[in-house]
Amino acid sequence: MDRKPTHPGAVFLEDIMKPLNLTVTEAAHMLGVSRKALSEFVNEKASLSPEMALRISKATNTSVESWMNMQQKLTLWYAYQHEPTNVIPFPLDAVKKRM
Amino acid sequence: MDRKPTHPGAVFLEDIMKPLNLTVTEAAHMLGVSRKALSEFVNEKASLSPEMALRISKATNTSVESWMNMQQKLTLWYAYQHEPTNVIPFPLDAVKKRM
DNA sequence: TGGGTTGACCCGTGTAACGTTACGGGTTAT
DNA sequence: ATAACCCGTAACGTTACACGGGTCAACCCA
Numbered sequence A, B: 001m002d003r004k005p006t007h008p009g010a011v012f013l014e015d016i017m018k019p020l021n022l023t024v025t026e027a028a029h030m031l032g033v034s035r036k037a038l039s040e041f042v043n044e045k046a047s048l049s050p051e052m053a054l055r056i057s058k059a060t061n062t063s064v065e066s067w068m069n070m071q072q073k074l075t076l077w078y079a080y081q082h083e084p085t086n087v088i089p090f091p092l093d094a095v096k097k098r099m
Numbered sequence C: 001t002g003g004g005t006t007g008a009c010c011c012g013t014g015t016a017a018c019g020t021t022a023c024g025g026g027t028t029a030t
Numbered sequence D: 001a002t003a004a005c006c007c008g009t010a011a012c013g014t015t016a017c018a019c020g021g022g023t024c025a026a027c028c029c030a
Helices: A008-020 A024-031 A035-042 A050-060 A064-081 B008-020 B024-031 B035-042 B050-060 B064-081
Strands: none
Touching: A008 A035, A008 A050, A008 A064, A024 A035, A024 A050, A050 A064, A050 B064, A064 B050, A064 B064, B008 B035, B008 B050, B008 B064, B024 B035, B024 B050, B050 B064
């Protein structure tokens, strides 16, 4: 129902690479990944892997969580597109809800 | 460096299934997944997939995010075990840090 | 015009979630 | 004891995907 969350790769491209005038080739080398891997990421063909998040975090001195959370929102958005319907609610009347 | 975060499957088993006296077979059926899938999850052999998180969320009326975050912490913990070393810092002196 | 960059594509590899099926061990009820 | 469950697990196959290597056409720019 919500709008599709921004892909972390787009953020990385706009907010990091462009301001620093870094090419995909350069940035890929600095991150220690292949040009292809980074290219697919910034072009939203691939999602953010935990390892890539760690690399970006180290290279840009930002928090891993912030990047992971971006991906998580996207992942969750995709999941909601194929929402499972055959789920039977648990009888949790007796259980105190903590969340 | 922190201690290994709790696996969401363990939480699901202890805080949901046990209090409700649900067997793996019963819970799997209610969630709409195979017995094996749930068994591997609660026994920490498989991680929490987004779809599984959605199912658990719907069945137990809890937030998807809370479950996803548990998994994310675990995933990140694993990632830190194989921390990438060949990462060259970006020259971000000119960029204002927003995070 | 020639060099660097880029995105798309193919191929191959490793990982992982999931389903189905089947087995053996354990518990409980008949 | 025999049947009925429940459980963990293993094998097999499917599907998805991150990643690397290589190639190639398009493109921009000096």
